[in-house]
Amino acid sequence: xxxxxxxxxxxxxxxxxxxxxxGSLHIPRFALIPHWVPMAIPLSVFVxxxxxxxxxxxxxxxxxxxxxxxNVLEMAVESLEGLSRTLLGDQGPKFAPFLGxxxxxxxxxxxxxxxxxxxxxxxxxxxxxxxxxxxxxxxQYYGLQNNGPWGYLKHFTGDIWWLVPLIxxxxxxxxxxxxxxxxxxLFGNILGExxxxxxxVGMSFLSFKVHGLLVGLPLPFALxxxxxxxxxxxxxxxxxxxxxxxxLAGTMAHPEAEAH
Amino acid sequence: MLYLFGLVLAAGFAVSVxxxxxxxxxxxxxxxxxxxxxxxxxxxxxxxxxLIIGLAFIESLTIYALLIALFILGPRLPVTxxxxxxxxx
Numbered sequence: 001x002x003x004x005x006x007x008x009x010x011x012x013x014x015x016x017x018x019x020x021x022x023g024s025l026h027i028p029r030f031a032l033i034p035h036w037v038p039m040a041i042p043l044s045v046f047v048x049x050x051x052x053x054x055x056x057x058x059x060x061x062x063x064x065x066x067x068x069x070x071n072v073l074e075m076a077v078e079s080l081e082g083l084s085r086t087l088l089g090d091q092g093p094k095f096a097p098f099l100g101x102x103x104x105x106x107x108x109x110x111x112x113x114x115x116x117x118x119x120x121x122x123x124x125x126x127x128x129x130x131x132x133x134x135x136x137x138x139x140q141y142y143g144l145q146n147n148g149p150w151g152y153l154k155h156f157t158g159d160i161w162w163l164v165p166l167i168x169x170x171x172x173x174x175x176x177x178x179x180x181x182x183x184x185x186l187f188g189n190i191l192g193e194x195x196x197x198x199x200x201v202g203m204s205f206l207s208f209k210v211h212g213l214l215v216g217l218p219l220p221f222a223l224x225x226x227x228x229x230x231x232x233x234x235x236x237x238x239x240x241x242x243x244x245x246x247x248l249a250g251t252m253a254h255p256e257a258e259a260h
Numbered sequence: 261m262l263y264l265f266g267l268v269l270a271a272g273f274a275v276s277v278x279x280x281x282x283x284x285x286x287x288x289x290x291x292x293x294x295x296x297x298x299x300x301x302x303x304x305x306x307x308x309x310x311l312i313i314g315l316a317f318i319e320s321l322t323i324y325a326l327l328i329a330l331f332i333l334g335p336r337l338p339v340t341x342x343x344x345x346x347x348x349x
Contacts, residue, residue, distance in 0.1 A: 086305065086306070086309065087309065181320055184320065184323065184324060184327065185316065185319070185320035185323055187327075188320075188323035188324065188326055188327045189319075189323055191327075191330075192323065192326050192330075195330070235312075238312065239312060239313070239316035242309060242312060242313050242316070243313060243316065246313060
C-alpha cells in the first residue's frame with residue numbers, strides 16, 4: 001500500500017496521526033496526506049510557500065535605494081509590469097500582479113523538476129488544467145464585465161451577419177478549446193522534457209566488475225537535456241503568460257487590442 | 261509481437277511527421293518575423309512577442325502528437341511503462 005513517491009516531501013505521506021477518541025467521536029489513524037493525493041500537489045504548495053517566503057524576506061526592511069534581495073525583487077516586479085504594459089496598454093498595471101504571479105509560479109514549478117529529489121508539479125495534468133481553468137474563468141469574467149452580456153455575445157459572431165450561424169459555433173468552440181490547449185501545451189512540454197531526462201539518466205549508468213566487486217559509474221549524459229529543460233521551462237512559462245495576456249487583451253475594446 | 265511492432269511504428273511516425281511539419285511551419289513564421297524586423301527595427305519588441313505567441317501555437321500541435329505517442333506507447337511497452345510509473349506518482 002505504501003508506494004515510494006521519491007521526493008523530499010515524501011515524509012508528509014508517512015506522518016501518521018491518531019487514532020483520536022473524543023467522547024462519542026472516534027477518528028481512526030490517518031496520514032497527514034492521503035496516499036491517493038499525487039505528489040504534484042504538495043510540491044506545488046511548496047513552490048507557493050517558497051515564493052511567499054522569498055517575497056516576505058526580501059521586503060522586510062524597505063529602503064529607498066534597494067540592495068540585495070530587495071533589488072532583485074524590484075527588478076522582477078518592474079520587468080513584469082513593463083511586460084503587462086506592453087501587452088495590455090493602459091490597463092497593464094491592473095493585471096500585472098495576475099500575470100506576474102502566473103509567470104513566476106509556473107517558472108518555479110517548471111524548474112523545480114531539475115533539482116535533485118524534486119519533480120515538476122507541472123508535469124501533472126491536474127496542475128496545468130487548474131491554472132488554465134483559472135485563466136478561462138478570469139477571461140470570461142472580464143469579457144462580460146467590459147463588454148456587457150450583449151457585447152460579449154457579439155464578440156463571437158464576427159462581422160458578416162449572414163454567416164453568423166456558421167461562425168458562431170466555430171468561435172465558441174475556439175473559446176472552449178483555449179483552456180485545453182493552454183493546459184496540454186504546458187503539460188506536454190514539461191512531461192516530455194522530464195521523460196527524456198529520466199530516460200537519459202536511466203541509460204547513462206555504467207556498471208562493471210572490478211576484482212569481483214560490482215562498481216557503478218554515473219555519467220552526466222543528461223546534462224545537455226537539463227540545460228534544454230531550463231530553456232523550455234522558461235519559454236513555456238513565458239508563453240503561458242503571454243497567451244493569458246493576449247486573451248485578456250481580446251476582451252477589451254478592439255481599437256486598443258493589438259493581437260487581433 | 262506484431263501488435264508491439266505496430267505500436268512502436270505508429271508512435272515513431274507520429275512524432276517524426278509532427279516534428280517535420282511543425283519545424284516547417286515555425287521556419288516560415290520566424291522567416292517572416294525576421295523580414296519584418298529587418299524592415300522596421302524599432303518594432304522589434306512587439307514583433308518578438310507576436311512571434312513567440314505564434315511559435316507557441318504551432319509548437320503545441322507538435323506537443324499534442326508527442327502526447328498521443330506517449331499514450332500509445334504508455335503501459336504496453338515495458339521500458340516506457342516503468343518510466344511513466346516513475347513519473348506517474
